[in-house]
Amino acid sequence: MRLDPPTFQLPIQAAEGAAEIDGLYYFVYWFSVIFFVAIVGAMFYFVWAYRRRKGVKAEPTKDLTKLELFWTITPLIFITYLFHVSFAVYIKNSTVAEGAMEIRVRGKKWAWEFEYPTGSREPGVLYLPVGKPTKLILSSEDVLHSFYVPAFRAKRDAVPGVYSHIALTPTVKGEYQVFCAEYCGTSHSGMLAKVYVVSEEEYAKHLDDIDKPPPGQTPAEWGKTLFEKSGCPTCHSRDGSRLVGPSLKGVAGTMQPIAGGPPAMADENYLRESILRPQAKIVEGYTQQQMPPFVFKEPQLDAMIAYLKTLK
Numbered sequence: 001m002r003l004d005p006p007t008f009q010l011p012i013q014a015a016e017g018a019a020e021i022d023g024l025y026y027f028v029y030w031f032s033v034i035f036f037v038a039i040v041g042a043m044f045y046f047v048w049a050y051r052r053r054k055g056v057k058a059e060p061t062k063d064l065t066k067l068e069l070f071w072t073i074t075p076l077i078f079i080t081y082l083f084h085v086s087f088a089v090y091i092k093n094s095t096v097a098e099g100a101m102e103i104r105v106r107g108k109k110w111a112w113e114f115e116y117p118t119g120s121r122e123p124g125v126l127y128l129p130v131g132k133p134t135k136l137i138l139s140s141e142d143v144l145h146s147f148y149v150p151a152f153r154a155k156r157d158a159v160p161g162v163y164s165h166i167a168l169t170p171t172v173k174g175e176y177q178v179f180c181a182e183y184c185g186t187s188h189s190g191m192l193a194k195v196y197v198v199s200e201e202e203y204a205k206h207l208d209d210i211d212k213p214p215p216g217q218t219p220a221e222w223g224k225t226l227f228e229k230s231g232c233p234t235c236h237s238r239d240g241s242r243l244v245g246p247s248l249k250g251v252a253g254t255m256q257p258i259a260g261g262p263p264a265m266a267d268e269n270y271l272r273e274s275i276l277r278p279q280a281k282i283v284e285g286y287t288q289q290q291m292p293p294f295v296f297k298e299p300q301l302d303a304m305i306a307y308l309k310t311l312k
Contacts, residue, residue, distance in 0.1 A: 007026075009029075010150075011150050013151075013172075014152055014172040014174065015152035015154065015168045015171055015172075016168070016169040017089070017093040017153065017169075018151075018152065020092070021153045024085065024086055028082070093153075093167065093168075094167055096135045097167065097169065099133065100133040100167065101129075101135070102134075102135045103115065103117070103128075103134060103135070103137070104137050104139075105137065105139075105147055105158070106139055106140070106158075107139070107141070107142075107145035107158040107180065109142050109143065109235075109292065110180075110187040110188065110191040110234045110235070111124060111191060111193075111230055111231025112180075112192075114126045121295050122210055123226070123230035123294070124194065124230060125193065125194050125196065126178070127196050127203050127207075128170050128195060128196070128203070129170075129198065129200045129202075129203040130170055130172070130173050130197050130198065130199060130200075131169065131170070131171065132169065133167070133168075134167075134170070135165055135166070135167055136156075136165060136166040136168070138156055138158040138165060138166065139158055139159070139161075139162070139163055140158040140159055141160070141293075142160065142290065143160065143185065144157060144184065145157070145180050145184050146182035147166065147178065147180070147181075148178065148181035149176055149177070149179075149195060150177070150179075151172075152170065152176065154166045154168050155181055157182060170197040172197060173199070174196075174197055175194055175195070176196075177193075177194065177195075178193035178195055179191075186244060187235065190231065190234040211300065212299070213299070213303060219303045219307075220303070220306040221307075222303040222307075223304045223306050224307045226296070226300055226304055227304060230294060235289075235291065237249070245289055245291060246283045246286055248308060248311050249311050250312055251308065251311065252266050252271065252309040252311065253309070258282065258284065259282045259287045264281055268305055271305045271308055271309075272301060272305060275293075275294050275304060276294065276301075277293060278291035278293060
């Protein structure tokens, strides 16, 4: 695939349709620059040419109907044309290609989770095969988020209780950054993810490896990777400091004060329940926060619990 380098304002074009969007942007940009320079230049010229001078008396201005019609009708024609072209590009880039692969994208405070057609889920990382038409089906589990990948020129809100979608075909292999473009709370800036555009073979291999620990990693090491990819550090510290949620330092194997109930031992069952059903037992002092539930397969849960037990 051809790699279009970044321009002085925009990143590389890594998906179909990006060139058309960039063309529209730069058309509006340079149109504005040219007219800004022309208007400001004319303004300074007239300020100088018609400055107050002794012995010169200004004449009353007259209505110029033709001029007023010109500067009213001309922008209207321009705006109508721009709307037509922009809407055509929008529709083209919003139409899902026949046979497109569907991937679920869930936003939650403060992480992105991706579910592949196989049913496997992965937090914080999305793999896409290059050249494959894809439909990302977006939703939110709590508040309004916005899924934004600058290199794909793709941005769409993830709204609670509503499905939206992004249609795209990645064209350039590489690593791309995902942002949340809608302010969603205290850790909004940390709601990040990565998109890796790879070959079909690499994509298939990744799907096979999602639910397996990486070669050479212990369960605790894999659990640390899952913990960080899931965005857990944005709410839970590992050094005892207070964040949005309780610190996880030294939690495993200790009694935890539970709001509205007796203390609970933070054993394996407690840690498992806290991941899958975080509202079942809420630690005192954190009743105003709402942690979203996470979905992990058994090997991933075992790895996460093994890692939490190492946080002494």
